Amino acid sequence: MSHTLFIADLHLSPTRPDITDCFERFMKQEAINADALYVLGDLFEVWIGDDDNSPFHRQIKAAFSAVTEQGVPVYFIHGNRDFLIGQRFARETGVTLLSELECIDLYGTPTLILHGDTLCLEDVDYQAFRRKVHQRWLQRLFLSLPLTWRRKIAAKMRAGSANANQQKSTSIMDVTPQEVQRQLDNANVCHMIHGHTHRPHIHQWHQHGTEYRRIVLGDWYQHGSVLMCNEQDCDLQTRDFTHF
Ligand SMILES: [Mn+2]
Numbered sequence: 118m119s120h121t122l123f124i125a126d127l128h129l130s131p132t133r134p135d136i137t138d139c140f141e142r143f144m145k146q147e148a149i150n151a152d153a154l155y156v157l158g159d160l161f162e163v164w165i166g167d168d169d170n171s172p173f174h175r176q177i178k179a180a181f182s183a184v185t186e187q188g189v190p191v192y193f194i195h196g197n198r199d200f201l202i203g204q205r206f207a208r209e210t211g212v213t214l215l216s217e218l219e220c221i222d223l224y225g226t227p228t229l230i231l232h233g234d235t236l237c238l239e240d241v242d243y244q245a246f247r248r249k250v251h252q253r254w255l256q257r258l259f260l261s262l263p264l265t266w267r268r269k270i271a272a273k274m275r276a277g278s279a280n281a282n283q284q285k286s287t288s289i290m291d292v293t294p295q296e297v298q299r300q301l302d303n304a305n306v307c308h309m310i311h312g313h314t315h316r317p318h319i320h321q322w323h324q325h326g327t328e329y330r331r332i333v334l335g336d337w338y339q340h341g342s343v344l345m346c347n348e349q350d351c352d353l354q355t356r357d358f359t360h361f
Contacts, residue, residue: 121223122148123344125157125232125312126336128198131173135358139341143356144180147343149187155221156212157312157334158196158232163275165267166260167205178210185211194219196232196313197247201256220304224348227306233313233333236292236300242281290314297331298324310334310344310351317342317353 127140148154161177185191191212195202207214218231238244249255259267282290291314301309309331317335321328332351335342341356 118347119152120345120347121153121155122151123155123157123230123310123334123346124342125196125334126159126315126342128159128162128337129177130162135360136337137176139337139356139358140177141180143341143343144184148184148189148191151189154184154189154191155230156191156193157230157310158194159198159312160193160196161199161202163271164199164201165264165271166201167203169264178206181210181212194230194232197234197243200251201260218300218304220306223308223346226308228308228310229301229304229306230309231300231311233292233311236296236311237290237314238293238296239289240285246278291316301329312336319351319353
């Protein structure tokens with residue numbers, strides 16, 4: 118039966134061959150048969166520019182090309198780790214880059230899709246950081262630096278953010294319910310799919326007689342996490358890693 122797949126928060130990195138292996142199997146065996154694949158951000162643990170053409174990155178790009186060359190559309194929304202993925206990556210993979218908030222027609226159901234970081238308003242420090250690093254001039258400046266410098270800067274920022282996140286309460290790291298409702302109302306839709314919080318769940322609630330649904334994609338830390346949607350329903354599923 119025809120279906121559409123959603124994934125997010127894979128955090129692919131050369132240090133986790135088990136995740137990469139699961140991702141490659143998913144692309145080869147599943148994505149290839151889908152109506153479309155949506156990657157809702159944080160595909161990579163870190164992305165410092167499309168010119169970072171390491172063997173690892175070439176391997177991941179090849180997995181996308183193999184799917185898009187078969188005519189399966191693949192769409193990508195930036196996460197907070199890989200917001201520097203650009204047009205060169207898109208050209209090399211056949212992936213279509215979407216804006217941070219998109220409304221898609223999911224088998225007749227208008228559905229808002231996004232990474233999810235813009236829903237977490239209580240994480241004030243992160244939102245300030247986000248505003249800073251999403252400035253075009255700063256991104257251009259960063260991308261003009263040599264790769265070795267960019268690697269060092271990214272590692273330093275990552276260490277700082279990991280440290281800060283340890284101090285934050287779990288509620289700060291989750292979505293702000295009022296912001297979820299605001300973005301849904303703003304787009305005039307009742308369904309939303311996002312990642313980022315690493316709390317896979319299908320939330321359903323009623324407001325003013327309308328039924329709303331918010332699907333949170335899982336991360337790929339202990340197993341793969343896939344949302345499969347068809348005309349009838351959406352199903353959150355896991356995929357086992359092969360242990361090396
Ligand atoms: Mn994220």
